Amino acid sequence: MNHHKIKRLGIISALHEEQEGLVQAMEGLATVTHGMRDYAVGRLWGIDAVCVLSRIGKVAAAMTATMLVEKFGVTHILFTGVAGSGGPSVAVGDIVVAESLVQHDMDASPLFPRFEVPLTGLAHFTSDASLSTHLAGAAHDFVAGDFLDVIEADERRVFRLQQPSVHRGLIASGDQFVSCRDHIGRLGTNHPGLLAVEMEGAAVAQVCFELGVPFAVIRTISDNANEDAAHDFMRFVKSVAARYAFHIVRRFCQQPHPNLAVKAL
Template sequence: MILILSAMPEELSAISTSVQRPATHRSGSREVVQGLISGQPVSLAFSRWGKVAAASTAAHLITALRPTHVVFTGIAGALRDDLSIGDVVFARELFQHDLDASPFFPPTHIPLLDRSGLPADQSMTEGLRAALLRAHGERAPRTWIADIATGDQVIGRPVQRAQVLSAVPQAACVEMEGAAVAQVCHEFDVPFACVRMISDRADESLAPAEVFALARRSGDCATAMLREWLACEFD
């Protein structure tokens, strides 16, 4: 079974409508939709915003449902000038830009795990990227495999953007959940991938209405990608 998480209902709604034989139930305080996509068993859940909520959701559902893989989909703000609105970034490694236990550890270093970045599963990442390109054909968005920064802030001011890049200079984009879920999956030894559509530039141009519209577009894009990936990778 594949666990699919998103941080916003707008991101998850399109995927939810594609589930065959859906059944909705509550697990703890989370609502879970279970069924089939492309004939493969899936569970979908709204993680809620931020690292703690997302990590709590992931840990609970991994324990309760025992998924074989976890996919996190959604939106992110661009940190690089070569990224455009609507591009899709597949995580290579994920870093918590606001984690700083200095002077005991370097900034972004995760105590006791002896690392800063948490890698996404390479096979999943490459398979999902290929599936997105096949599913959308000539209309496919530009795709990137790059590092992603995660923190408990909406980044919408130049000073915030600069702080994120100071902590994780190589990050292509920034969001609020990915690295937290990546750490949970790492500790539970569950393969993980994170897919983010660029919704804004993580600066003063941030417009909530446009972000919510891109969240819905991200869900549509992810639906086609997941259908193709599940049909080809697990047949």
């Protein structure tokens, strides 16, 4: 019996609803509680995996990512959840896969340039190109093959969902729920090419950079980051974003990927 090294995928979301169905789909499920978090350990569609809720915010996300690597031996990290649109080209229901992430509330100037994380020399943390391309492929396949079947017609009508687009580019994170047109406008000015705003991804990116762990971040756009951002937010998360996440992760795990080797007999 010959064994290749088993890679372990860590899957993080901020809210319980964003991982709806994933834990239930695990084979050989065991739950380990550590640091006020429940880590679900098992196999997802043939991939050794650990699912966990980080809770909301950069510190919570950074702690969770660190524990996944240091305590659970995760070798790759995937963050999935919702985000606000970063600009007019990104609509509610669209999908954004990060190519890089920035902490939009980081400002240690004049000691360091604004947005640069002190002592790293970086403002933007780049996601793993291979992992992100694989993830974007799963998202495209979801849009083409699953979207109309798994998102109910009533939900598509309520949220005015058309055929979703998949975007790749910059995501900005900060410990603020962005719900003001002026605020999102300033973020767009400060970060050209901005596609989405959220509260965790760039912190996970920094942890993965410092620990040398490949990572990818995918976000479903739940709102336009304006004064209407909180309207029906949880309904969208439960009835739309959770289904996006489940089916995209399923496709991601089922498609062959060289960086997610499984046990060979």
